Amino acid sequence: MDWPTGQDVNRQPRALLSVLLIGAIAFVGWRYWTSTRPDPEEGTEIRVSESSTRGGTLRSSLRSEPKSFNRFVERSVPTDIYSLFTGSKLIRVNRATQEIEAELAERWTTSPDNLTYTLTLRDGVTWSDGTPFTSADVVFSFQAIYDPKVGSQLASSLMIDGKPLVVTAPDPKTVVIKLPQTFGPGVAIFDNVHLAAKHKYEAALKAGKFGEALGVQTPPADLVSIGPFKLTTYTPGQRLIFDRNPRYWKKDATGIQLPYLDQVILEIVPDQNAELVRLQAGQLDMLQQQVRSEDIATLRPLEQQGKLKLIELGVSADPDLFFFNLRSPYWAKDPRRDWITRKEFRQAISHAIDREAFANTVFLGAGVPVWGPMTPGNPKWFSPNVPRYGYSVERAKEILAGLGLRNRDADPWLEDPKGTEARFTLIAYRGNSSVERGSAIIRDELKPLGIAVDVVLLEQGALIERLQTGDFEAINFIQNWTNLDPAMSPDFWLSSGSAHIWNIGQSKPATDWEKEIDDLMGIVMRSVDQAERKKAFDDIQKIFAEHLPVLYFVTPRLYMGVSTRVGGLTPSILRPQLLWNVERMTVKQGQ
Amino acid sequence: MGRYLLTRLAFALLLVYVVSSAAFILTRIAPGGYVDQQCVTLTADECKALRLRLGADRPLAEQYLSWMSGIIRLDFGQSFLYGRPVGALLRDRAINTAMLATIALLFATAIGIPLGIYSGTNHGIGRATVRVLSVIGLSVPPLIGSLALVFLAARTGWLPVGGMTSSAGVEMTWAQWLADLARHLPLPALALAIPMAATLERLQSEAIESASHESFVAASRARGVDRMRSILRHAWPVSLRPVLGLYGVMIGTLFSGSFVVEVVTSWPGLGQLMFAALRARDLFLVAGCAATGAFFLAAGTLISDLLLAYTDPRVRSGERA
Numbered sequence: 001m002d003w004p005t006g007q008d009v010n011r012q013p014r015a016l017l018s019v020l021l022i023g024a025i026a027f028v029g030w031r032y033w034t035s036t037r038p039d040p041e042e043g044t045e046i047r048v049s050e051s052s053t054r055g056g057t058l059r060s061s062l063r064s065e066p067k068s069f070n071r072f073v074e075r076s077v078p079t080d081i082y083s084l085f086t087g088s089k090l091i092r093v094n095r096a097t098q099e100i101e102a103e104l105a106e107r108w109t110t111s112p113d114n115l116t117y118t119l120t121l122r123d124g125v126t127w128s129d130g131t132p133f134t135s136a137d138v139v140f141s142f143q144a145i146y147d148p149k150v151g152s153q154l155a156s157s158l159m160i161d162g163k164p165l166v167v168t169a170p171d172p173k174t175v176v177i178k179l180p181q182t183f184g185p186g187v188a189i190f191d192n193v194h195l196a197a198k199h200k201y202e203a204a205l206k207a208g209k210f211g212e213a214l215g216v217q218t219p220p221a222d223l224v225s226i227g228p229f230k231l232t233t234y235t236p237g238q239r240l241i242f243d244r245n246p247r248y249w250k251k252d253a254t255g256i257q258l259p260y261l262d263q264v265i266l267e268i269v270p271d272q273n274a275e276l277v278r279l280q281a282g283q284l285d286m287l288q289q290q291v292r293s294e295d296i297a298t299l300r301p302l303e304q305q306g307k308l309k310l311i312e313l314g315v316s317a318d319p320d321l322f323f324f325n326l327r328s329p330y331w332a333k334d335p336r337r338d339w340i341t342r343k344e345f346r347q348a349i350s351h352a353i354d355r356e357a358f359a360n361t362v363f364l365g366a367g368v369p370v371w372g373p374m375t376p377g378n379p380k381w382f383s384p385n386v387p388r389y390g391y392s393v394e395r396a397k398e399i400l401a402g403l404g405l406r407n408r409d410a411d412p413w414l415e416d417p418k419g420t421e422a423r424f425t426l427i428a429y430r431g432n433s434s435v436e437r438g439s440a441i442i443r444d445e446l447k448p449l450g451i452a453v454d455v456v457l458l459e460q461g462a463l464i465e466r467l468q469t470g471d472f473e474a475i476n477f478i479q480n481w482t483n484l485d486p487a488m489s490p491d492f493w494l495s496s497g498s499a500h501i502w503n504i505g506q507s508k509p510a511t512d513w514e515k516e517i518d519d520l521m522g523i524v525m526r527s528v529d530q531a532e533r534k535k536a537f538d539d540i541q542k543i544f545a546e547h548l549p550v551l552y553f554v555t556p557r558l559y560m561g562v563s564t565r566v567g568g569l570t571p572s573i574l575r576p577q578l579l580w581n582v583e584r585m586t587v588k589q590g591q
Numbered sequence: 592m593g594r595y596l597l598t599r600l601a602f603a604l605l606l607v608y609v610v611s612s613a614a615f616i617l618t619r620i621a622p623g624g625y626v627d628q629q630c631v632t633l634t635a636d637e638c639k640a641l642r643l644r645l646g647a648d649r650p651l652a653e654q655y656l657s658w659m660s661g662i663i664r665l666d667f668g669q670s671f672l673y674g675r676p677v678g679a680l681l682r683d684r685a686i687n688t689a690m691l692a693t694i695a696l697l698f699a700t701a702i703g704i705p706l707g708i709y710s711g712t713n714h715g716i717g718r719a720t721v722r723v724l725s726v727i728g729l730s731v732p733p734l735i736g737s738l739a740l741v742f743l744a745a746r747t748g749w750l751p752v753g754g755m756t757s758s759a760g761v762e763m764t765w766a767q768w769l770a771d772l773a774r775h776l777p778l779p780a781l782a783l784a785i786p787m788a789a790t791l792e793r794l795q796s797e798a799i800e801s802a803s804h805e806s807f808v809a810a811s812r813a814r815g816v817d818r819m820r821s822i823l824r825h826a827w828p829v830s831l832r833p834v835l836g837l838y839g840v841m842i843g844t845l846f847s848g849s850f851v852v853e854v855v856t857s858w859p860g861l862g863q864l865m866f867a868a869l870r871a872r873d874l875f876l877v878a879g880c881a882a883t884g885a886f887f888l889a890a891g892t893l894i895s896d897l898l899l900a901y902t903d904p905r906v907r908s909g910e911r912a
Contacts, residue, residue: 007618059758064867067674074674075633151640160603216674236673236683237859239758265758270867274741274753281745281752461623461872468627471899491634498635505635588727 022278053567053586054256056590057263060579061275061288065268069223070214071194072144072152072278077242077288078266078304081576083194085242085264087223088249090138090175091190092118095572095580096236098380100187100485102214103174104133104195104226110461114182114528119175119190125249128225131199135169138206141147142167142197149208157192160525165189182526183534184487192488198223214399224380228259228583240266250583259583276561282307285563285587286578293363300560311560315368315377315570317557318479320438324424326502326549327470328510335420340473346548348403350389351396352449359554362437365555372545373492375555377573383538386545396449407450414450423452427466428476430457434556448589467501475501480554484574486537493540494518502549513547599896603889607882614881615658618874619651625671625872645671645755658875667882668875672867677879678865685846685883687755688860691783692845694776698784699791699841704834706788707795711830712803712822721792728789737782737855749780779856783849787841794837798830798869805829832899839895843888 066078071087090105102108105119125133145152146164158165163180183189196210200222204213214223218233228250229242242264250258267284269275276295278284280302291299292314303307324341331337339345359367368375369388374382389395400406404424405414408545414422428439436457442455457464466472479488491497495509495518509515520543523536544550560577562569568586569578578585618624626647630638642648649657661668667677710721731739744750751757756771763771802808803826811821850862857863861883868876 056757065673067672085606114858151644153637153639156634156637200637236675236680237687237863238755241758267754267758267857268859269753269857270863271857273738274855277741277745277752281748281755283752439699459623460623461620463623464630465623465627498633498638508877 007281018271033541037257053260055260055262056587056589057265057281057586058261058273058566058582058587059265059277059285061266061269061284061286062240063268063270063288064265064271066216066234068215069218070211071167072150072154072196073211075153077575081266081579082229082231082240084580085229086223086227086231086245087194088226089191090121090193090195090503091187093188093191093483096570102350102379108187110186115179117177117179117187117190119177121173121175122249123173125226126232126247127199128245130247131197132172133195133226134172135175136172137195137198138175138193139169140202141193141195143426144196144201144205144210145193147205150205150220152211153320154192158189159190162304182528184523184525184527185485186528188485188488193460195226197226200224209321222236223339229264231235238268242266250582261582264582272427278398279308279563282563285566287561288579289559289575290577291561293366293556294433295561296364296366296559297419302561306564309562309566311562311569311571313558313560313577314573315375316555316558317377317481317484317573318373318377319370319373319552320362320435320476321373321479321501321550321552322426322438322442322474322476323502323550325470325472326475326510330470334366335418335581336416336422336424339405339416339422340424342403343401343547344403346551347389348396348399348449349446349451350548350551351399351441352394352451353445353553354391355549355553357445358438361441362434363554363556366557366559368557370552370555372541372552373479373542373550374486375552375557378481381484381486381537383411383532383541385538386541388545395448400449400451405450412447412450412482413452414557422450423454424473425454425456427456427463427472428460428474429463429478430444430459431517432478433476436478438553440478468504477501486521487533489520490525493521493524511547597686599629602875603886603893606889607885610885611662611878611882612655612659612889615655615874615878616651618869618872618877619654621872623872627875628871654874658878662882667879670873670876672873672876674872677875680876681861681879681883684864687858688846690772691776691779691853691858691860692842694780695783695787695845696841697829698780699787702784703788703791703829704795707792707834708743708799708814708822708827711791711799712826722796725792727787728785729793731786732851733750733782733786733849734851734855736785737779737852740778740782741855744778751775752778753855755857755859779852779858782844782852782856785847790837790841791834794834795830798833799826802826802830835898837893837895838898840888842891844891846887846891 010418015509016256022386025238027134033042040071046061055072062078062081064076064078066082067076068074068079069082071079071083088543089103091108092103094101104121104125107370108117110117121133121135127133130553142165144150144156145158151280160180160183161387165180168176201213204210216234222233228245228248230245231240232243233239233241244262245257248258252258272292275284275287276298279287280299283377291310296310299308303310324328324346325331326341328341331341334340355369359369372386376382400422404417407413408415408419416422426439426442429435439455446453451500463475463477467475483489486493489499491499492501494500495503495506495514498505500506506514509518517540520536520540524533524540525574527533527536558577560571564583565588567588570584571577571582572580574580624647626638626642629641633641646654656680658668665678667681669675673680679888681776681888706721706725710718712824741752744752756768757775803822805826808821808826811825813896814817816824831835848865852858853860853862854866861880864876865884867873868880
């Protein structure tokens with residue numbers, strides 16, 4: 001071996017230094033060029049398939065704090081979002097398309113009698129701590145859901161006719177689920193299943209403490225994830241920070257591992273106005289929920305400046321609703337009982353409300369007239385062929401006259417033959433601007449008809465108590481479907497249901513038409529023939545529109561305000577409208 | 592003095608007890624409790640299970656006695672809303688509120704007292720300008736003031752429009768964290784300080800104007816003491832009596848949290864906590880927040896009484912008599 005000597009020794013470091021210097025100059029020049037050249041996609045949405053979209057931090061908001069990270073026992077927006085970020089489903093219903101998608105169960109088979117599903121789990125899936133995900137985790141999750149000591153809020157959505165599903169695991173990759181009877185939505189029921197890690201929480205379940213597990217005081221390091229992110233920081237009153245889960249199982253079409261984002265920060269901003277200001281100031285990329293109608297005009301200038309996109313999500317599936325108390329005992333001693341619970345009275349009210357004016361006043365033009373609980377925002381189940389009550393004060397007056405309601409004295413109000421005034425008290429939800437404005441419209445539109453409406457605004461809790469105890473005459477509130485398939489919301493439709501708001505929890509149907517709806521709901525819930533289900537539900541909507549136990553006037557168009565640096569959006573009308581698919585969202589970095 | 596202190600402490604304890612008990616009982620008997628609000632999205636069985644789990648099915652007297660026995664052990668119960676012990680929540684939020692209140696009080700004092708001395712001892716356009724500004728400051732409710740400041744911050748980008756720290760806070764050094772906090776503090780602190788500064792200015796102005804006509808001030812002037820020295824040395828300490836009396840109430844109000852400012856500026860303090868607790872009818876948290884607010888009010892009053900005794904010899908002599 002020859003060792004370099006003399007000038008060679010001095011020349012080598014100089015050459016190395018020159019190479020380094022040239023390299024450094026080239027690097028700085030390249031960085032300068034890349035930072036100053038115009039972005040060809042400035043202001044346009046980034047497509048998720050581009051590999052350049054990897055990385056970055058998304059900043060969104062939460063209007064309330066999580067009470068627990070345990071989705072089994074807690075159903076609230078923060079807990080739901082936590083669960084979306086850190087969980088995965090066996091099979092999910094795509095919130096934008098309503099199509100079934102294979103998730104942790106990569107395929108499944110159905111028995112000929114439609115009572116048994118055999119799910120095959122994906123290979124190589126692990127929890128964020130590296131523990132393999134197996135069928136034992138699925139069986140354990142069902143045990144936790146059905147354990148009465150847990151008091152899981154998922155249990156009712158995973159019961160059919162009050163009976164649980166029977167879940168077994170013949171091997172680590174296979175789960176067999178037997179239904180007590182056929183179920184119309186089919187495998188979509190598994191979208192309600194949330195998964196818990198057996199290796200972490202088995203001891204808690206055995207000790208009867210699973211309900212207390214995953215509390216907000218749990219150190220983030222102790223929380224395991226099987227979703228796109230894992231919680232790394234929770235600062236009460238301030239924010240939650242989620243970092244990318246490097247062990248997440250899902251990849252995009254080009255083989256890039258999801259999620260694209262490195263981090264998601266959810267700032268806790270309890271006030272909706274403050275939340276909007278933060279979006280305007282660029283401190284948030286998006287809001288937790290849709291933009292209020294009254295805020296759309298505020299955000300338009302920012303859209304014109306190219307700082308924000310106002311994305312129209314479509315027509316909301318959750319219209320405001322107005323209903324009377326239809327419990328007979330409530331009106332037994334009331335002189336108004338002869339007409340106030342009659343369907344004709346409600347039909348007259350429906351005729352008397354100008355839905356176009358309602359949309360313009362309440363939703364500032366961003367609303368669509370509706371005639372029933374299913375809106376065009378739910379095209380799969382919406383039926384346009386239902387009785388409609390067009391705006392006609394004259395027709396309304398005729399109907400009321402048919403009920404014996406005429407103006408018999410000098411005041412502007414109608415009276416029945418016994419002299420009882422046509423008047424009722426409408427309780428409305430204080431704090432929701434559309435409900436408050438809607439209640440004022442109802443009062444004002446019924447006044448020329450001769451019906452007096454006393455509007456009382458109550459806090460949500462007080463209103464709900466009045467609703468549950470049946471201590472009200474009429475209520476104006478908000479519909480909140482958690483699932484667009486009516487079979488998943490039987491409590492609203494069935495006369496025995498706890499959300500059958502006009503007459504809650506009947507031991508047997510109080511009216512013939514409610515019995516008819518109960519029978520048709522049996523088909524919607526049990527038939528596996530989708531055409532038969534749809535026909536039965538169309539009939540339900542017809543009966544509903546004729547008897548009008550609940551009146552619907554307008555449903556809003558939904559808009560989301562999003563920073564132009566955010567891409568990969570798949571908007572849904574269901575909450576959370578954008579974050580439901582956070583794994584495919586992207587941000588332009590350096591903005 | 593010791594007996595005086597003991598009396599004031601006993602009064603403070605009684606205040607805290609009465610206020611927190613009243614808050615507990617009123618929240619409990621008001622229609623639409625926490626569980627009722629949750630039950631709107633639950634089935635009947637789930638609702639029943641939740642009621643049982645949170646002990647909401649127990650009679651009022653039983654709940655109250657259980658809560659009181661907990662208080663003796665410094666256990667304020669568990670928050671329904673946050674799923675955490677109320678004591679820990681109050682401690683965390685009280686620190687944030689204390690930071691904000693201290694800065695707001697310093698701002699208010701630094702602005703209000705000098706302006707009050709100036710307007711109370713001078714005439715002309717300067718005095719008139721200060722008075723007009725004070726009247727504006729007094730007339731603007733904290734909600735409007737904080738919204739205006741938030742709007743200004745959003746438009747100019749000079750200050751963050753809300754929050755206590757920025758989201759990068761978790762990766763900062765202590766010095767960076769303090770600098771970040773210092774950027775977030777001025778907006779809510781000013782929103783709180785402006786009306787207080789206006790109040791202090793008005794009170795200080797009138798008090799010093801009145802004190803400057805006292806004979807001992809005239810005597811000092813006759814002895815050849817210059818005007819400014821005479822005002823600051825002789826008139827100002829006497830004029831502080833009504834001002835310090837107000838400080839007690841201000842300290843109490845500030846430290847118990849100004850929910851309007853805290854909600855608008857997303858400051859995670861006691862006011863915001865109380866607001867959320869009241870909206871959700873979180874029984875134990877409402878009672879805990881009320882107790883903390885009453886404690887701060889009593890402490891503020893006590894501190895102002897002590898300051899008054901320290902600064903005004905007439906109070907001390909009255910106490911001895």
